[in-house]
Structures are given as C-alpha cells and as structure tokens.
Amino acid sequence: MQLVHTIEELRDVLRPFDAPAFVPTMGNLHDGHLNLVRSAKPLGDVVVSSIFVNRLQFAPNEDFDSYPRTLQADCDRLEQAGCDVVFAPKEKELYPVPQGFKIQPAAELADILEGHFRPGFFTGVCTVVMKLFQCVFSEAKGPRHALFGKKDYQQQMVIRRMVQQFALPITIVAGETQRAPDGLALSSRNRYLSEADRAEAVQLSLALRALARDALSCADALSTKLPALEDRAMHALAARGWMPDYLTVRRRADLLPPQAGDELVVLGAARLSSTRLIDNFEI
Incomplete structure (x- = not known):
C-alpha cells in the first residue's frame, strides 16, 4: 500500500x-469504513482511500480541533482491508488559498434534517468531495466508483444528486x-x-425501530398520525437524558414527509x- 500526501503524488x-x-x-476508522474498502475491491483496478478532516463541514462550535487524528493506525487497518493507495493531504494541500468557490446543494434536500441543525454542513461536504473526485479520478479512463456509508443517509443522497446534476462520470455506491x-x-x-454513555447509546437505534413499527402500524393514515408518533x-428519548434533534x-x-405507499426511512x-x-433504518 502506498501513502501519498500531495495531489501530484496521487495522480x-x-x-x-x-x-x-x-x-x-x-x-x-472503524469497521464500517473498512467494509467499504473491501466492497470497493471488485469495482476497480485500484482502491483509493482518503483521510482528511475537512474544516469546511464543521461549525465553529463543533469538534474540528478535537476530532481524532489516527493516521498510522488508520493506514494499518486500510492495508489489512486491501486498500492500495491512501491519500492523506495536509489542509494547505487541498486548500492552498481560502476556498471561495463552493458547491451549494439544493436547499430542499440539504437544508432539512442534518442541514437544518448543522447549517452549511452539506456545502462543506460537497465542496471537499468534489475536490477529492477531481484529485482521484482525473487520470481515470474506465469506470469510476465512489463508496459512502448509509449511516450518513442524507449525505450520500446529497452527493448522489451532486454527481447526477453535474453529469460526473462516477457511480455512487x-x-x-x-x-x-x-x-x-x-x-x-x-x-x-464514556462507558455509561456507550451502554445507553443503543437507545437511539431502539427508539428509531420503535418509531418505525408505530409508523408501519398506521400506514394507511400515516400523514395524519405521524407527527404525534x-x-x-x-x-x-429525552426522558432518558438525551437531547434529540x-x-x-x-x-x-x-x-420529504411521506404519504401512504411511499418507501420509507426512519432517521434520528x-x-x-x-x-x-445519528442513525437510520430503511423500512
């Protein structure tokens, strides 16, 4: 596996x-990332993973400075998962000057849910992903695949829409x-x-599964009963000490809010x- 730090080296x-x-x-990295790497192996002739903590998608009060940087451990895990190339640029490499040109995703998808509670988040995500696509795929002559996890459900939808609307020759998986x-x-x-919070953390997924069951039980009147559910x-969840968004x-x-007969996803x-x-389940 090769580790590179500049766009020129990567290309x-x-x-x-x-x-x-x-x-x-x-x-x-965790096993979710590594599963994406393993899934990438049959899709191309080289598997590339980038490691970059993107300042543009963090609000001033969020955890950019404290976000864990574990490059050596990440590289070890990526190599074991079958990654061929790791692109780990410094911030000045991707943003040599302040990033004045940014991708502004459509408000109807990007300003709801995560976008409502984290204003500007998807602009930061789309801008860095577009730049990374230019770095990774500029020399490609054949099929191009990019893999994103469904845990960030809205994010992968926003990126898929970006690829479609800019007619990028990239398949999102x-x-x-x-x-x-x-x-x-x-x-x-x-x-x-903490240890106590880790034991409690599963309650988010349990609450979403309970909400999903309730929604399916009143599918014929979903639009009227859903707000109360x-x-x-x-x-x-708040009664357990959580602060739900x-x-x-x-x-x-x-x-968007569903009607009877729609395919559904529950998100929290x-x-x-x-x-x-955050978490979600397709139902």
Whole structure:
C-alpha cells in the first residue's frame, strides 16, 4: 500500500490505472469504513482511500480541533482491508488559498434534517468531495466508483444528486451501516462516549425501530398520525437524558414527509452528554 500526501503524488501513482474505486474518510476508522474498502475491491483496478478532516463541514462550535487524528493506525487497518493507495493531504494541500468557490446543494434536500441543525454542513461536504473526485479520478479512463456509508443517509443522497446534476462520470455506491453486536451504528464519534454513555447509546437505534413499527402500524393514515408518533419518540428519548434533534419518518426518494405507499426511512439525531449520534433504518 502506498501513502501519498500531495495531489501530484496521487495522480502520478494512479496514472497507470484505468478504474479507481474510491472511499473518502475523515480517518479514525472503524469497521464500517473498512467494509467499504473491501466492497470497493471488485469495482476497480485500484482502491483509493482518503483521510482528511475537512474544516469546511464543521461549525465553529463543533469538534474540528478535537476530532481524532489516527493516521498510522488508520493506514494499518486500510492495508489489512486491501486498500492500495491512501491519500492523506495536509489542509494547505487541498486548500492552498481560502476556498471561495463552493458547491451549494439544493436547499430542499440539504437544508432539512442534518442541514437544518448543522447549517452549511452539506456545502462543506460537497465542496471537499468534489475536490477529492477531481484529485482521484482525473487520470481515470474506465469506470469510476465512489463508496459512502448509509449511516450518513442524507449525505450520500446529497452527493448522489451532486454527481447526477453535474453529469460526473462516477457511480455512487452506498454501503450498508455496520453495527456493534447490541445494534449501535458504528461511528468514529463513538470513541467520545464514556462507558455509561456507550451502554445507553443503543437507545437511539431502539427508539428509531420503535418509531418505525408505530409508523408501519398506521400506514394507511400515516400523514395524519405521524407527527404525534414522532413527538412521542422524541419525548421518550429525552426522558432518558438525551437531547434529540429529530426522530422522523421520511420517504426514501427525497426525505420529504411521506404519504401512504411511499418507501420509507426512519432517521434520528440526538446528543448524549457531549456526543451527537445519528442513525437510520430503511423500512
């Protein structure tokens, strides 16, 4: 496995290959990331993973400075998972000057749910992903694949829309959420949890599953009964000491409120002590 730090080095390394399969990350890797790398192997002739903590997607009060940087451990795990090239640029490499040009995603998808509670988040995500795509795929001649986890459900939808609307010759592949034995979705931020909070953290996924069952039980009258179901789920989680942002049922196609017959996804975000967790289930 090769570790490179500059765009020029990356393009030199990738020039002999036709079909990169790309897994972008912010590092501090867990088995969910590694499953994406393993899934990338049959999709191209070289597997590339990036490790870059992207300042543009963090609000001033969020955890950019404290986000764990574990490059050596990440590289060891990526090599074991079959990654061929790791691109780990310094901030000045990707942003040599202040990034004045940014990708502004459509408000109807990017300003709801995560975008409502984290204003500007998806602008930062889309801007860095577009730049990483230019770095990784500029020399490609064949199929191009990029893999994103479904745990960040709204994020992979926003990126898929960006690729479609800019007519980028890239196939977005969504990897299933990986979970701990008790059902907690794997996340780099799980490392922030104390022992007591880690035991409690699974309650988010349990609350979402309960909301999903309630929604399916009244599918014929979903649009009228759903607000009360969501409100009850929020209050139940808050009663356990959480600070929920949203627990909601949306239609998979566009994350808007559902009608009877829509394919559904249940999504939630809540803060436990100082750690904000997200999760979702397609139902």
